[in-house]
Amino acid sequence: MNKDIEIKSALEMLITEVEPLSPVSLNLMDTLGYVLAEDIFSPLNIPPFDRSPLDGFAIRACDTVKATKDEPVTFKIIDFAAAGKPSKMVLGPYQAIRIMTGAKIPNGADLVVPFEETEFTEEWVKVFKTYNSNSNISFMGEDIKEGQKVLTKGEVINPPEIGILASVGKNKVLVYDRPKIAILTTGDELVDIDKPLEEGKILNSNSYTIAALVKRSGGVPYILPHCPDNLEKITNEITSALQWADILITTGGVSVGDKDYVMESFKKVCDKFLFWKVKMKPGTPLTAAKYRNKLMIGLSGNPAAAFITFEIFVKPVIKKLRGLEKVYPLQVESTLLSNFTKVRKQNRYVRAITYYDGGKFYTKLPDSHSSGVISSLAKVNSLLFIPAGMGPFTKGQKITVELLESEDLLP
Ligand SMILES: Nc1nc2c(c(=O)[nH]1)N[C@H]1C(S)=C(S)[C@@H](COP(=O)(O)OP(=O)(O)OC[C@H]3O[C@@H](n4cnc5c(N)ncnc54)[C@H](O)[C@@H]3O)O[C@H]1N2
Ligand code: MOO
Numbered sequence: 001m002n003k004d005i006e007i008k009s010a011l012e013m014l015i016t017e018v019e020p021l022s023p024v025s026l027n028l029m030d031t032l033g034y035v036l037a038e039d040i041f042s043p044l045n046i047p048p049f050d051r052s053p054l055d056g057f058a059i060r061a062c063d064t065v066k067a068t069k070d071e072p073v074t075f076k077i078i079d080f081a082a083a084g085k086p087s088k089m090v091l092g093p094y095q096a097i098r099i100m101t102g103a104k105i106p107n108g109a110d111l112v113v114p115f116e117e118t119e120f121t122e123e124w125v126k127v128f129k130t131y132n133s134n135s136n137i138s139f140m141g142e143d144i145k146e147g148q149k150v151l152t153k154g155e156v157i158n159p160p161e162i163g164i165l166a167s168v169g170k171n172k173v174l175v176y177d178r179p180k181i182a183i184l185t186t187g188d189e190l191v192d193i194d195k196p197l198e199e200g201k202i203l204n205s206n207s208y209t210i211a212a213l214v215k216r217s218g219g220v221p222y223i224l225p226h227c228p229d230n231l232e233k234i235t236n237e238i239t240s241a242l243q244w245a246d247i248l249i250t251t252g253g254v255s256v257g258d259k260d261y262v263m264e265s266f267k268k269v270c271d272k273f274l275f276w277k278v279k280m281k282p283g284t285p286l287t288a289a290k291y292r293n294k295l296m297i298g299l300s301g302n303p304a305a306a307f308i309t310f311e312i313f314v315k316p317v318i319k320k321l322r323g324l325e326k327v328y329p330l331q332v333e334s335t336l337l338s339n340f341t342k343v344r345k346q347n348r349y350v351r352a353i354t355y356y357d358g359g360k361f362y363t364k365l366p367d368s369h370s371s372g373v374i375s376s377l378a379k380v381n382s383l384l385f386i387p388a389g390m391g392p393f394t395k396g397q398k399i400t401v402e403l404l405e406s407e408d409l410l411p
């Protein structure tokens with residue numbers, strides 16, 4: 001059995017076991033946050049015709065050659081062109097068409113003079129200087145050319161991409177499906193948050209933390225009914241969840257306790273057992289196995305260990321399933337604002353609060369890093385990796401932190 005493995009090996013093992021999910025075709029407005037499974041080419045020019053970027057008068061540049069401040073040239077207004085209502089007239093010498101922003105440039109015109117640079121009545125308009133041909137015209141295809149690639153497979157669809165897709169007339173978009181993540185908490189001591197507590201029991205927080213982490217990672221969380229520490233029940237729940245879920249995540253029951261049944265259950269259900277125990281704190285007893293093309297990942301029951309190991313090991317897997325190519329967090333250099341004196345024999349991931357001020361990142365560490373302590377997870381938005389034996393760290397020191405919510409900033 002793969003036991004006590006390096007962090008990197010565990011991560012590589014998990015990542016190589018999954019592939020992006022099958023593409024699905026969705027209505028444009030349902031695609032927010034999904035990843036494109038197709039390159040998008042524009043079937044049209046944008047703008048589709050030469051148009052005016054201003055409100056003013058369409059004229060011919062050659063007629064303005066003699067115009068000066070003192071001796072303006074006068075044009076006869078022959079028609080009106082508005083956005084969506086093009087003029088059918090062909091512009092002749094010293095004629096003008098009153099034109100609005102977004103309107104098609106009339107035939108014969110090669111210039112738009114904005115209202116502010118003219119004097120006009122309903123019948124005529126005066127122009128006071130010479131203009132170059134093609135001034136103030138947005139040309140057909142100058143934004144997007146017909147056949148041009150506007151978006152690339154693997155890109156996340158955010159509001160700007162929704163707008164681009166709409167501009168090129170994509171009302172159905174091929175995207176990678178979002179992974180369905182089944183979340184199974186285990187433990188006789190756990191009570192759901194709307195039930196009264198009895199002696200020796202605690203409230204189940206992991207279901208909620210993990211579901212929120214899944215959502216933030218772009219997966220769809222399904223919280224399964226909580227399971228007591230019972231091998232058969234856990235095995236049955238896992239077996240049925242793997243019929244429909246893309247990944248199964250458990251918390252608790254993965255260490256060496258008399259009632260820690262999760263690894264045994266994974267072994268019963270899986271086609272391939274991947275590993276148990278990773279060389280890091282917190283979350284050492286992390287375990288993983290595979291059934292068909294689905295991963296089962298068993299996280300420690302300790303709330304902070306479950307949180308941190310989710311971020312390190314599960315989030316990249318979800319991102320790969322979603323079709324993203326960049327699956328690892330953004331790392332930034334930061335200045336430490338706290339002292340961290342403990343030097344440990346194990347690799348550690350330490351919860352951290354990082355902020356950006358005046359062009360630099362700063363990182364504070366909470367007081368407790370115990371894997372059973374949840375209160376010090378408040379405001380945590382980053383992790384500091386401390387390799388085995390490294391430290392102590394002192395205030396003012398430069399460190400590298402992994403940001404947990406920075407997907408859009410990845411280079
Ligand atoms: N003799 C040893 N004991 C332990 C070892 C070891 O190496 N030798 N490892 C310790 C480490 S490290 C960890 S991490 C924990 C892992 O424990 P499990 O994953 O088996 O989790 P449980 O025993 O079920 O629970 C641990 C802790 O977390 C609380 N918990 C569990 N589920 C939830 C939940 N859904 N919401 C909130 N809190 C939860 C649970 O009550 C326990 O207090 O094992 C050490 N032991
Ligand atoms: O590996 Mo455990 O999370 O320290 O308590």
Ligand SMILES: [Mg+2]
Pocket residue numbers: 252253254255256257259260
């Ligand atoms: Mg245990």
